Amino acid sequence: MSSHFTVVYDACVLYPAPLRDLLMHLALSDLYRARWSDTIHDEWTRNVLASRPDLTAEQLNRTRQLMNSHVRDSLVTGFEYLIPSIQLPDADDRHVVAAAIHSGASLIVTFNLKDFPPEALKPYNLVAQHPDDFIVDLLDLFPAGVLEAVAHHRRSLKNPPKTADEYLDTLQAQGLTQSVAVMRQWTVAM
Template sequence: MRFVVIYDACVLYPAPLRDLLIRLAMTDLFAARWTDQIQDEWSRSVLKNRPELSDKLPRTIELMNKAVPDVVVTGYEALIEGLTLPDPDDRHVLAAAIQSGAQLIVTFNLKDFPDSVLSGFGIEAVHPDDFVTQQFDLNEGKILAAVEKHRQSLRKPPKPVGEYLDTLAALGLVVTAERLRKFEDVL
């Protein structure tokens, strides 16, 4: 069975981070998962800041769900009520992780997923920067190829490598950006 990770809503918005994480999921190094509820959560955040995107978000969600095989977790809802987390609104994420057999929840909100709760389910919460660097350590070639494809896909406007890496750092992937700077010539 492949290593399974749940992407929390907070790592699916902003778009550059979401796109990179989807590209990484397409490497087959791990199986990424999310739920319709997670999709609803990040898309509501987008619409608060960018209401003009309301017509485009359904297509984005559809493309995301098609890009990663078997990505949508279902059947987790009955687990929610029995879970306790600092923020009750995050229980659905843990329930989806349990249902899908995930080992990791990729999130910026580490305090909302304490080890004392998650360890009982064999799950760990990890910051996206740590997650990407872990994947980089496991298969440098596949991660570099995915990052290169991601950067090359940015055409409106195109991003030079240095600017792209600055964007990753600004999104919280500081260590990842620094490690990738050593490979600027292939990105």
């Protein structure tokens, strides 16, 4: 199944590895189309490197390349001309909206909802949504597809491996409280 519904991931949802990995597994499910830009990549990798001295730029560059190569048509380019015309509370976030407009996205997945107020996004037919709300909506629309992606993600964890409950505890720590509450009913499928 392939969907035309397109979302752009803001850098803040790609920063924490557990959430980034889950969002990548969900993107590979073809329930929707996930998009990002090199500017978004630059932002999350710069912030990870600043807070994680144990990681190298080469390691994060490899992650970035894997993301780009595994998620079909994920990298948005050629949107920069839109940036000057976009008005947001923080001008540094305009590139996210520009990438969303250029890629035909309907949604920006972000923790920073205040940076993407509805009145600023409405002219572009865009909405910003917290990742927890996004995943809960996916669970409501495509429960089997989401649970399959979640199960695949959990089983891919080897260092260390996690039980379904440990995995859900990790997602809870990422702020996915609603999603975890729904998924706890389905731990046998994970």
